Structure formats: C-alpha cells, structure tokens
Amino acid sequence: MDKQIIVLPGDGIGREIMGSAKLVLQSVASEYGHRFVFHEHLIGGAAIDAYGTPLPEETLDACMQADAVLLGAVGGPKWDQQPADKRPEAGLLGIRKAMGLFANLRPIKGFTSLLGASPLKQEVVSGSDMLIIRELTGGIYFGRPSERTDAGNAVVDTLFYERQEIERIVDKAFQSARLRNKHLTSVDKANVLESSRMWREIVKEKQKEYPDVTVDHLLVDAAAMKLITQPDQFDVIVTENMFGDILSDEASVLTGSLGMLPSASLRTDGVGMYEPVHGSAPDIAGKGIANPLGMILSAAMMLRYSFGLEQEAKEIEDAVDTVLEQSFRTADLAKEGDRVVTTNEMTERVIDNM
Amino acid sequence: MDKQIIVLPGDGIGREIMGSAKLVLQSVASEYGHRFVFHEHLIGGAAIDAYGTPLPEETLDACMQADAVLLGAVGGPKWDQQPADKRPEAGLLGIRKAMGLFANLRPIKGFTSLLGASPLKQEVVSGSDMLIIRELTGGIYFGRPSERTDAGNAVVDTLFYERQEIERIVDKAFQSARLRNKHLTSVDKANVLESSRMWREIVKEKQKEYPDVTVDHLLVDAAAMKLITQPDQFDVIVTENMFGDILSDEASVLTGSLGMLPSASLRTDGVGMYEPVHGSAPDIAGKGIANPLGMILSAAMMLRYSFGLEQEAKEIEDAVDTVLEQSFRTADLAKEGDRVVTTNEMTERVIDNM
C-alpha cells in the first residue's frame, strides 16, 4: 500500500510525539511492505509565528487532498491573548470544518496494567470499555452569531444544528454500536434545550432502522455522574460537540492518563484526521519526556479507519499493551516500581515489541 | 424569629423528603424559640396534573413574596412527552428566573464517614471541600431564539449574557472565596466561545477589586478532568449555567451519593430557594426509602443564608455528621455492616442528635 500522509505536528509536545508516530509507522511499513510518505505542514501557534495565521492556505490545501492527516496538538499560553480567529485552536477547528470531519471517535478503556493509575477504585473502572462519538463540526462551536452585542455590554453564542448533521452522526453511532456490544447511550439536555429535543427525536426515529441496538437517553448532567460511578455500563455514547468535548475529557480519567488516549475524526468516505486527546502540554515541551502513546495509538486508528489495515493497527495496539505490562512508563504515569522512560525510549520499546 | 416559608414538595420523592425537612425545622424552632410557618404550593408535574401548568400563578405569587422557598424535586417520565413549556422543569426554571435567583451555591465535600461510598480512591477524595457557584438565570437556559427553524429542518438555542449578569455572579464568587480559602477557579471555554472570552475578561477585571483572592482559569474540559483527578485543589469554582449544571453533578460523585448534597439559589438581598441537588427519583418514590439528607442540609443552608441563623444551621449539619458516623444509612448509601434506615428513621436520628 502506498499512502501520502499529511503530518501536522503543531505546538508544544506535538513535534516530539509526532516523531514517535512516524517511527512506528515506518516500522509497520517495512514489516508489511507498505510505503508511507509524510508531508509536514504548519498549524496552530507554529503557523501563527511563521505566517500570521493558525491555518495557512498551503496547509489547508494539503489536508483537503489527503487520505489521512496526523495531528499532534495545538495551542499554548504564548498565543492566548490573540483575537479569536488568530488563535491556534482556530486552526484545528478550521481544519475539522473544512474537511467535514463530523464524527469524532474516542475509544476509552481501562488498560489492565494501568488500573492503578486511575483515581477511581479498581473495582469501579475494571471492565469499562467505551467509545465516545462526538459530533465535531456543528453545534455551539460553529453557530453564528458568536459576538459582542449592545456596544460590548452583552454577548451571544449560537448552538445551531441542521437535521441532517444530527442524522449522520446518529447513523454513525448506531453503525459503531453494531460493531461492538450493540448498546447506544445518547446524551443530551432535552429537559432544557430545543436542540436536544430534536436530537432525541432523531435518535428515536433512527432507532427503528437499527432494531438490534438497544438505546438509552441520558441527560448530560446525569451522564457526567454515571461515567464515574458506573463506567462499565456504557458501550457507545453519542452526543453533540460541546457535551462530547466535556464528557470525553472527563472519561479519560478512567485510564489514569489523558496521555494514553487516541482519537479519530472522520467523514463517511474514510478520510480522517487522527490526534491524541491530550493538549500541547507546553510545560513539558522540549524535554523529551512526553507520553507518545496517545499519538501512536492515533496512528493505529489511522491504519484501521482510513487505510483498512486492521492487522497492522492491532499489532501496534498489542505492542503498546505489552510495553505497559512490562512496566515501562513515561513520567506522567510512573508510580513507584515502574521503569521510567523518555519519549524516545518508549517509542523504541513499542517498535521492539511489534 | 418569625418566618413564613414557602414549601414546594414537587414530584417523586419530593414530598417524602420535604416532610423530613419540615420536622427538622420544627425541632430547631422549638429549641430556639423561633416560629416557622409553612405554606405549601404545587410545582412541576404535580401542578401540571392539577392546573395544567408547571408553575401556577398562585405558586409564583407566593414565592415572589417569600423570604425563603424550600423545593423538593420536579419531573418524571410521566410528563416527558409534554411540549417544552408544559414540562415540570419549566416550573423550576420559571421560578428561578422570576425570583431572580442568579447565584446557585453547591457546597461539595467528602464526608469522612462516607469516603468508602465514593467511586474514587480514598486518598484522592480525602481533604476535598469545594463550593461550586453556578450562574442560574442566564446563558443557554434562557437565551432566545430557542426553536426549530427552516421548516423543522434545523434548530437553534442561544447562549446569551449581559455584562452585568456575569459581573454579579463573579462578585458573588469572589466574596464567597474571601469567606473560605481565598482561591477562585473560573471555568469557561474561552478557546472557543465568545461568551467565555467575555466571562474571562470580567473575572480578570474583578480580580483587581479582590487582591487577596488568588484566581485561576480552567477550560471546562480540563475542569471535568481535574474535578476527579485532583478534587482537593479546588476551593470556590465559578461558572456559567450549563457548565455549572454538568460540573456540579459530576462533582457530586466525590461524596459517594447525590442524595447528600444541598444547594442554595440566591439573589443579593438574602431571599433564596433551597433544594437538594438530586432529582425526583421516580423509581423509588412513595417507598419511604429516599435519602432526606440533601433536603435537610438544604434547610440548614436556608437558616444560614436567608435567616442568618448560623448556629442553628451548624447544629443540623453536625447532627447529620454524627448520624453518619453512627453508620446509619439510607439504601442509596448502605454498604455491608451499615444500619439501613428509612427516610423517617433517618430523620428521627438527625433530630435526636440535635
């Protein structure tokens, strides 16, 4: 297989962990006889510094023609005072929207060998394995108006959804549930928001097309609780953009480290962008100690979802499991008795185990 | 002291737990020579059944003249299919708005004798003691438009704030932090929402008036994580309506039971409404097993915030602590070895310990 991959390291630890993902992918390529060509472009703060904009045209052009994009992380205090459209995050939101990546998949499971790192009791976390599907290109992130009004004395943001935007993400969720344990939890705030009432109606309509999938509806406040008290009760969760942002970060605590978690942002044709759930961690950038596993597991998701290379994806994931079982940990996860490794050492360990 | 208290039992377990709060208040009254007169009115589903509206005029009139309102809980599956303005929750939202109760205070601390009931590890929860201050009468709960558009093919909700609405809740938060450990965490989504950017600006402006209070700003997704991983790092949290709804329910897991948690909804003149954080729990309604402690502790907050009766409030709170130390538990909290009690028995235990 011959693939061109757009690589956007971004800011902070983005460049370090992206190096890890590339090494792992090169190793897969030579083992299986694939050819992966990486094309690197700037995004986020790095792009602001170079071009004055978080999403330069040449980056966008490259992404629009790509089969797959790997993204490290964007943002940092350096650019926090910029106006809205000149912030690193605007680059990320712009790419998601421009590429039409409406479905954000965040698998979250308790890694057996990491249970100790979770703030939750072992018996609560154990057995939990969920997939959070977040709508990624609509809702209050993109609705207009989003501006000051009344001469700066008031402010408005707009939560807007078209019916078809909700339908396609709900379809994606039902299809994903079919491939897993056939249970879907739809999260909304239907007792307050009109958008949530429409969301709930659409889930109920769609349910008729997927009679093999059981469905329940949870209010977002109740969901925020249940994720912690009964995480093993979830299979697939589907929710709108902002709720998904909050709940998927919250659910990351189950694993004991945000650094472990990958994500895929997809549209229907298999094109996707893959990025770890964690941020750019400016406090540890450049020290060579960042946890590369979220990025490496995101690369595995790319192999699976954009290239259909299930076996290769699985091999990476198994290698990560093995390395964790061998007690190798980057600093974010290390507990007494663990073998603390740098970003590069962790990457080598993973490659050695493939 | 002679006080008229409006009592709104509401739906589900609301009536049972309200009975408990009244008994406890009567006991305080006879001990300290106060006179509390209770005036009961309908709200929520009960009001829909009787009058066809969740907030009858006579209920609203009574509340508008009250010093203090006690509310049980509203809602239930029976009314879930009603149009938006004919749902039980609309009664609650309507009263909050009409009375101008913009500041919702939710104190959350790990009860020492309940640490075992939390899904979090003891060493993570222990020492956590926070006050979440949620803006309660603005934001996306009340902004207009909130409706279907494009012939039902799209939907919009509106997050709207006036500057002064943000200023007054931020002031309340700084003042509350002064009375506690002088640390304030403001939660927003300033990397995406314009309303959050204005929120953050206002917090920074106000900070100049409270130089003795330290402040940090957290994105809502990061906050959802940190509440679980480092709950003891918080003192006072201030956030807008929807974020506060989600985060305060999430933080309730620290205590091991939503049933324990009280709340106060205040305006600046001391008038307030007091309600437990939990819902109407229709599944256990009428069985006499509901946990009355959230309601009883809400009554204590009323004594403190609306009537200035600090000693009386403290006496109730201490009695609750004592009863828990004696291992009395309602079913929601009971673990092996506990003495399981009904709603009424728990109430008697509390009164006996005052």
Ligand SMILES: CC(C)[C@H](C(=O)O)[C@@H](O)C(=O)O
């Ligand atoms: C950086 C930010 C805009 C982004 C989001 O909120 O979508 C991030 O938190 C995420 O979850 O990918």
Ligand SMILES: CC(C)[C@H](C(=O)O)[C@@H](O)C(=O)O
């Ligand atoms: C019942 C509902 C409208 C309400 C809210 O979201 O405000 C409840 O969840 C709460 O937190 O008091």
